[in-house]
Structures are given as structure tokens and as C-alpha cells.
Amino acid sequence: MLEIKNLTKRYGKFTALNNLNLHINPGEIFGFVGPNGAGKTTAMKIIAGLLTCDTGEVYVDGIGVKANPQEIKKKIGYMPDFFGVYDNLKAIEYMEFFASIYGIEGKEARDISLRLIDLVDLTDHADSYVDSLSRGMKQRLCLARSLIHNPELLILDEPASGLDPRARYEMKEIIKKLHEQGKTIVISSHILPELAQMCTNIGIIENGKMAVTGTVEEILAAKGSMGPLVMRIGENLELAVRILKEDPRAKNISILENSISAIYLGDEKEQANLLSAIVSQGVKVCCFGRESNSLESLFLQITGQEDREGGSSK
Amino acid sequence: MMTGRKVNQILRLNPIYKKELKTGVRTFKTSLILLGYNGLLALFGLFAFYLTFEYGSRYGGRVNYSDILQIYAIIAATEFGLVLFTVPALTSGSISGEREKQTLEILLTTGLKPIKILRGKLASSISMMILLAFSSLPIMGLVFSIGGITLSDLGAFMLLVIVIAIFLGSIGIFFSTLFKRTTAATVATYGTLLILVVGTFILIWAAVMLDEIKFSTVNVNGIYQPPNVGNLLLVLLINPAITCYALIEAQIGTGSNFISFLRNFGTLSPFIEQHWFIISIMIMLGLSVILMWWAAKLLDPLKERKHKK
Ligand SMILES: Nc1ncnc2c1ncn2[C@@H]1O[C@H](COP(=O)(O)OP(=O)(O)O)[C@@H](O)[C@H]1O
Ligand SMILES: [Mg+2]
Numbered sequence: 001m002l003e004i005k006n007l008t009k010r011y012g013k014f015t016a017l018n019n020l021n022l023h024i025n026p027g028e029i030f031g032f033v034g035p036n037g038a039g040k041t042t043a044m045k046i047i048a049g050l051l052t053c054d055t056g057e058v059y060v061d062g063i064g065v066k067a068n069p070q071e072i073k074k075k076i077g078y079m080p081d082f083f084g085v086y087d088n089l090k091a092i093e094y095m096e097f098f099a100s101i102y103g104i105e106g107k108e109a110r111d112i113s114l115r116l117i118d119l120v121d122l123t124d125h126a127d128s129y130v131d132s133l134s135r136g137m138k139q140r141l142c143l144a145r146s147l148i149h150n151p152e153l154l155i156l157d158e159p160a161s162g163l164d165p166r167a168r169y170e171m172k173e174i175i176k177k178l179h180e181q182g183k184t185i186v187i188s189s190h191i192l193p194e195l196a197q198m199c200t201n202i203g204i205i206e207n208g209k210m211a212v213t214g215t216v217e218e219i220l221a222a223k224g225s226m227g228p229l230v231m232r233i234g235e236n237l238e239l240a241v242r243i244l245k246e247d248p249r250a251k252n253i254s255i256l257e258n259s260i261s262a263i264y265l266g267d268e269k270e271q272a273n274l275l276s277a278i279v280s281q282g283v284k285v286c287c288f289g290r291e292s293n294s295l296e297s298l299f300l301q302i303t304g305q306e307d308r309e310g311g312s313s314k
Numbered sequence: 315m316m317t318g319r320k321v322n323q324i325l326r327l328n329p330i331y332k333k334e335l336k337t338g339v340r341t342f343k344t345s346l347i348l349l350g351y352n353g354l355l356a357l358f359g360l361f362a363f364y365l366t367f368e369y370g371s372r373y374g375g376r377v378n379y380s381d382i383l384q385i386y387a388i389i390a391a392t393e394f395g396l397v398l399f400t401v402p403a404l405t406s407g408s409i410s411g412e413r414e415k416q417t418l419e420i421l422l423t424t425g426l427k428p429i430k431i432l433r434g435k436l437a438s439s440i441s442m443m444i445l446l447a448f449s450s451l452p453i454m455g456l457v458f459s460i461g462g463i464t465l466s467d468l469g470a471f472m473l474l475v476i477v478i479a480i481f482l483g484s485i486g487i488f489f490s491t492l493f494k495r496t497t498a499a500t501v502a503t504y505g506t507l508l509i510l511v512v513g514t515f516i517l518i519w520a521a522v523m524l525d526e527i528k529f530s531t532v533n534v535n536g537i538y539q540p541p542n543v544g545n546l547l548l549v550l551l552i553n554p555a556i557t558c559y560a561l562i563e564a565q566i567g568t569g570s571n572f573i574s575f576l577r578n579f580g581t582l583s584p585f586i587e588q589h590w591f592i593i594s595i596m597i598m599l600g601l602s603v604i605l606m607w608w609a610a611k612l613l614d615p616l617k618e619r620k621h622k623k
Contacts, residue, residue, distance in 0.1 A: 048423045050615045069616055073425035080423075084416035088337040100329035101424045145420070 001026040001153060001184045002047070007056035009042055009208075016042045017053070018208035024186060024201070026152075029179050031195030032188040033299065034205035040188040041081055043205070044157050047186075048078040060153055077146030079139075081157040081188075085130040091117060091141055092126040095148060102149040116144040120174055136167030143174060154178065156187045160194065172198055192299040204299065227290045228252075229264035229271070234284035243278050261291075329426070330434025331441075338438060347404075351396050351446050352453070358392040359385070359453045383566040386457040390471055393450055394478070394558045397443060398511070401479050402503040404442055405486030407496040408435040409613065414496060428613035432491070432606055436483045443479040447472055467565045470591075474561055477595040478554050482507065484602035484609075491609040514553045518579050521546050542580040550576075552601065557594040564591070 004022040008015065016039045024030045034040050045051040047058050049069040058065040060072050085094065095113030099105070104112060117126050120140035125133060130141065139159055146154060159175070160168045176198055179185060189195050195202065196216050203213040212219055229250070233240050237258060244250045249266040264271065275288050338344050362385040409432070412418035421431060457463055485506050489499040521543040550556045563572040573587050586593060611617055 050419060050422060052616055066616075070425055073423060076423070078420075078423045080416075080419050082416055083420055086333070086337060086415075086417060088340040089333070093336065097329060097333045098424065100332065101421075101426050142420075149424075 001028070001061060002030075002186065003059040004043070004047070005056050005059070007043065007046065007058065008054045009039075009046065009051065010054055016208050017046075020056070020205070020208060020210060022203060022210060022213070024184060026184050027179075027182060028201050029175070029185045029187065029199045031192075031199035031202040032186055032205065033192045033195055033202060034188075034190065036190050038190075038205045039208040040190075040205060041157055042208075044078070044155050044186070044188060047155055048076055049073055050078075074149060075151055076153050076155055077149070077151035078155045079142050079146045079157060079159055081161065083142055085133075085138055085141070087129070087131045089130055090127050091122060091130055091133065094130050094141065095145060098145050098148045104148070112148060116147050117141075119147070119177065120144040121170065134167075136163050136170065139163065139167070139171060140174065143171075147178075152184060154183050154185045154187075156185065158188055158190070160189065168194070228261050230259060230261045230287070230289065230291050231278075231285055232259050232287040234258070234286045236281075236283040239281060240278050240283045240285075243281065243283075244274075247274060258286075264290075328430060328434040328437060330431055331437045332434075334434065334438035335441065338442065344442070347400060347442070348446065348449060351400065352449055354396060355389065355392055355450050355453050359389045359456065362388040363456075382457065383462050386454075386463050387562050387566050389454060389457060390562055391558065393447070393454075394475065394554075397446075397475050397478055398482065398507060398554060400446070401439060401443065401482040402486050402500065402507055404439040405435065405483045406490050406500040406503040408432075408439070408487050409490040409609075410493055410496040410499045411490070413494060422613075422615055427610075429606065429610035432487055432609055432613065435487055436480065436606065439483050439486075440476060440479045443475060447475050463565065470561060470565070474558060474591075474595065477598055478558075480602050481554070481598040484605040488605040488609045488612075491612045510553055511555045514549045515556075517549060518543060518547060522579050541578075544580050545582070547576065547580045547582055548586070551590070551594045551597050554598075557591060557598075560590040560594070 002022070002024040004020055007017050007020040009017040020039070020043060022043075032040050032043070042051065046053045047060070047065065049065055049072060053066075058072075060075050063071050063075075065072050086097075089097065092110070092113055095117060096109045099109035099113060114123075114126065117123055120143055122133075122137060122140060122144070125137060130138065133141065143156070143159065146156075156175070160171050163171060175185060175187065179198075187195065187199070192202070192204070199216070201213065201215055202219060204211045204219075231240065237255070237260070241253065241255065241260060244253055244260065244262060247264075247266075249264055249270060251263045251265065253260065253262040255261075264274075266274070271290075275285070279285055409418065412421065422428070454468065482503075486499070486503045489502040489506075490496070493499040493502065522541045525541040525543055559575075560569075560572045563569060563575075569588070572590070576582065576587060
């Protein structure tokens with residue numbers, strides 16, 4: 001459905017996308033994750049035909065975006081990260097305006113618009129002026145708008161950003177519905193756990209490169225042993241922390257009551273050595289092991305960065 | 315043979331145009347422009363009537379009905395001046411405004427061709443001008459009812475208004491596409507208007523001065539040579555005010571005043587002198603096409619471009 005080959009994009013001297021490769025099959029919900037500034041928006045704009053790239057090519061259904069941008073635009077529904085709406089236009093008129101751009105007029109336009117407004121749960125607001133809608137409603141209206149020409153591929157750039165938890169939930173439900181209808185969806189976020197629940201596949205992008213791609217399970221299996229190391233200490237907590245701090249493989253050490261949690265970049269043998277070192281110095285260890293399934297720490301490891309947004313919705 | 319779909323496509327209104335009209339009639343700005351425009355026009359019209367009738371009859375004893383043509387000239391010139399000032403305001407925010415409101419990107423992903431977006435914007439501001447022109451018909455009609463001006467005169471004047479609206483509108487849209495900010499686009503558009511109306515004239519005037527200095531030193535045998543800046547005079551063809559003058563002068567007089575006005579600065583081929591109006595609007599329309607085409611190139615995201623801040 002979507003194939004990205006060796007995509008490179010420079011802004012002046014700064015390389016935003018560095019030989020990016022990506023393959024998305026029909027029917028997938030692909031979570032495009034990466035910290036802010038990783039290049040998600042840049043990649044999505046290139047797919048949507050809003051930016052030129054320096055090298056590489058994007059194919060949608062086998063059609064190249066450079067060769068035939070008009071054809072591709074018919075197949076894509078794009079929702080930008082930041083967008084505005086028109087004043088003096090009602091939600092239904094907003095939809096009908098975009099319908100008319102695609103050559104859909106009259107009753108057909110009204111029917112499609114009403115159906116999509118219903119899909120995004122805005123029926124009660126069809127006659128409201130768009131600039132009076134809440135942020136979440138605008139996002140949903142924009143999503144409905146991106147569906148007006150019945151595209152096969154949806155490119156959604158951080159559709160949940162800036163929304164409250166309730167609005168996020170509603171947005172997710174709509175995206176799930178669209179997935180059930182057979183749409184291929186690419187959705188970006190800087191928060192991995194938020195996407196993991198609904199995406200069939202995930203790709204983590206960092207500094208303009210894909211770090212990993214695969215299903216959530218695949219990624220966890222490959223990197224699963226790297227979950228954070230958690231130990232509960234009966235006695236001598238400070239000593240245990242000191243020993244851990246001396247180990248160069250331990251990062252992001254945090255303490256909560258009598259538990260220590262850290263990202264530990266060592267294999268099982270080194271882990272065993274660490275345990276025996278701690279125990280032999282007289283620390284009473286109640287519990288020691290890797291926590292699995294922590295997407296957040298996985299994300300932190302892969303991107304090697306603090307999640308500045310602090311967006312843990314786990 | 316044309317398919318039904320094609321016919322449909324041709325008949326269909328430009329979606330941008332349709333939307334602009336719909337939102338246009340809802341904005342307070344539109345009613346404000348209408349009110350200000352007709353208010354000013356009525357004020358000038360009444361003033362002209364007052365001068366002719368009241369003043370004329372009080373001091374001259376009788377009304378000179380050829381003065382009514384002067385009233386027409388004053389009202390037409392006022393309307394023309396208002397068009398000059400309104401069109402840049404209507405168009406210089408057309409694209410930069412969408413950029414600022416972050417609605418442009420979505421529009422560009424719909425596959426709507428940039429030129430179509432621009433045409434819709436231009437058409438909507440021209441419609442506004444036509445609306446203004448029509449709304450001022452009662453005031454123009456006052457003159458018409460008294461006589462001296464024919465329907466075709468009014469038609470030619472309307473044509474001038476529309477062509478000037480297209481010309482200035484294209485300039486406004488061009489700058490609105492070139493600059494990211496509406497303020498910059500507005501300044502550039504009014505600046506260009508100033509250059510067209512005043513700048514071209516100053517250029518000619520400066521050339522005349524140079525010409526006279528040259529002749530006063532070279533020509534010693536005492537025969538007066540009128541200055542002649544030659545083909546430089548052609549730049550006045552893109553001066554909307556001069557062309558408006560050419561039209562109105564031909565309507566209320568014979569057109570000879572206009573030609574003698576030109577002769578103050580130089581001589582052109584008689585063909586151009588006599589067909590000034592039509593040649594001028596042709597050139598303006600040609601320039602409009604070029605500006606729109608250029609703006610469309612600037613708007614296309616897949617063509618490399620550099621934006622001015
Ligand atoms: N127009 C631009 N000019 C210069 N640098 C840019 C521009 N747009 C984005 N960048 C830079 O490119 C990088 C990637 O940006 P972006 O694609 O928006 O990242 P993301 O969407 O993943 O947060 C960022 O470092 C950003 O500063
Ligand atoms: Mg982004």
C-alpha cells in the first residue's frame with residue numbers, strides 16, 4: 001500500500017530524513033513513533049505531496065509521488081498536525097466545501113458529509129460554525145474531511161495531540177472503526193504506549209531513520225529482555241543504589257520507596273553478576289528482575305532520549 | 315464529443331469561488347466595504363450636484379447642462395479611485411491569510427490545482443467589485459437620467475472597472491502567494507499600486523526634465539522644441555489612472571484633450587494615441603495572466619521555491 005524508499009530530506013544543512021525506508025501493507029494501522037523532531041511530520045508531508053524530497057521515492061499502490069502527485073492525492077486522506085478551520089462556515093458546509101473540491105455536489109455531497117459527520121460523532125454539531133467547535137471536535141471534523149473522497153490510505157499526523165483524555169479516547173475509537181472498514185492508516189505520535197494498543201504495526205523513527213519496525217510483539221520480543229530492571233530491597237537501599245550507579249550499564253535510575261528501577265543495558269550474565277555483587281555486599285534483596293512489556297522504557301532505549309512530553313498514558 | 319462529466323466540469327463553479335462568496339456575504343467586513351464605498355460615492359456625487367446646480371444657479375444665474383458631464387466624470391473618477399483602494403485590500407490576504415490561518419495546507423493536499431485556487435480567489439474579489447459597481451448604479455443612474463452619457467459609455471466604464479480589478483487583483487494575489495505574511499503582501503500591493511499610478515508619472519516627468527535640459531543647451535537657435543520622451547511614454551499604458559482618464563475624456567469630450575495631454579510629454583504613433591484604452595486594458599490583462607501563472611508556480615508545493623519572510 002505504502003512504500004517509502006531511501007527517502008532523504010534536507011533543510012539547508014540539516015538532514016531531517018536520512019535514507020528512510022518503510023513498507024506498509026494494506027489494512028495495517030501503522031504507528032509512526034518518534035520523539036519530537038525525529039522527522040515524522042516531514043515524512044508525512046512528503047507522502048501527502050506537500051514537500052519535495054531530495055532523494056528517494058514514495059509509492060502509494062505502486063504509483064510514485066514524484067511521477068504522479070495528482071493520482072496519489074486521490075488515494076490519500078491527510079490530516080496535518082496543525083491546522084485551522086474557516087470562520088463563517090458551518091460544519092456541514094465545511095464538509096460540503098471539500099466535497100465540491102472533489103467534484104461531489106448537491107445531494108450526494110450532503111449525504112456523504114452527513115454520513116461522515118455521523119461517523120465522527122458530530123451530528124449534533126452539523127449546523128454549528130466550525131470555529132465554535134472544541135479542539136477535539138475540530139480534530140474529528142478534520143478527520144471526517146480527510147475521508148470525503150473515500151481514500152484508501154489515511155495519513156494522520158499526531159491526531160490526538162493536545163486533546164484531553166476523553167477526546168483522545170473518542171479519536172482512538174474512530175480510528176479503530178476506520179480500520180474495521182478496511183482503511184490503511186498511518187498515525188504518528190511521540191508517545192509509544194498510546195499507539196501500541198491500537199496499531200497492528202509500529203515503526204520507531206529517530207533522527208530521520210527507522211530504528212525498528214514490526215508488530216508490537218515482535219519489537220518487544222527482540223528487545224524484550226531490555227525492559228527496565230526492577231529490584232525491591234529489604235535492607236541497605238543506599239548501598240544497592242551506590243553499586244548500581246557505579247555500573248556503567250545502568251541508566252535512568254529511579255527510586256520509589258524500597259524499589260529501584262533502572263534501564264540496564266547488560267545481558268543476562270551481567271545481570272547475574274550485578275545481583276551477586278549486590279547480595280555479597282550485604283544488601284537484602286527481596287525481588288530482582290526485568291519488567292517486561294514496558295513500551296515506554298523500550299521507546300526510551302531505542303530513541304535514547306527522555307520523553308520530554310512526559311506522556312505516559314499507560 | 316464531450317462526455318457528460320466534462321460538461322459538468324465546465325459548468326461547475328470553482329469551489330473556492332463558491333465558498334468565498336458564501337463566507338463573504340456573512341462577514342461584517344463586506345457590509346462595511348459596501349457601506350463605505352457607496353457612502354463615499356454618494357457624498358462625492360451630491361457634492362458634484364451641489365456645485366453644478368446650487369452653486370451654478372446662485373452665482374451664474376443658470377445651470378450649464380454640459381456641467382452634468384463633469385458630474386459624471388467626478389462620480390466615475392471617485393468610483394474608480396475606490397476600486398483602486400479596495401482591490402488590494404480584498405486580494406492581498408487571499409493566500410497569505412490561508413497560510414496564517416493554517417488552512418492552506420489542507421487545500422493543497424486535496425489535489426485542487428494551485429491555479430484553480432488562485433482563480434477562485436480572483437473571481438471572488440472581482441465579484442465583489444461587480445457587486446460594488448452594481449450597488450452604485452443608482453448613483454451613476456442619476457447622471458444617466460439627466461442625459462449626455464449613453465449606456466455603452468457606462469458599459470465601457472464597467473469594463474474598465476473589471477479589468478482594473480483583475481489587474482490589481484492579480485498583483486495582490488501574486489504578492490499574497492510570494493510573501494508569507496499578509497502585512498507584507500498588503501504593503502507590496504499598495505506599493506505597486508503607488509508605483510503604477512504615481513511612479514510611472516514621475517518617471518515620465520523626470521525624463522521630460524532631462525529632455526528639456528538637453529534641449530536648452532543644444533538648441534540655441536531659439537525655436538521651441540516640445541519635449542519628447544518617445545516610447546518611454548508607453549509605460550503610462552500600465553497606469554490605471556491614465557487609462558481611466560483616457561476613457562472618461564473620450565466619453566465626455568472628444569478624446570483630443572487626452573492626446574494633447576500626452577503630447578506634453580512626447581509623441582507616440584497615432585494608432586496608440588487613438589486606441590489607448592483598448593491597448594492599455596489588453597496589456598493589463600496580459601500582465602494579469604502572467605502574474606497568476608507565476609503565483610500558481612509559487613503556490614505549488616512540489617516546485618522548489620523560496621519564500622520571502
Ligand atoms: N521548514 C523547516 N526548516 C528547517 N528545519 C525544519 C523545517 N521543518 C522541520 N525542520 C526540522 O526537521 C526536523 C524534523 O521535524 P519534524 O518532521 O517536524 O519532526 P516530528 O514531526 O517528528 O516532530 C526537526 O528538527 C525540525 O526542526
Ligand atoms: Mg510533527
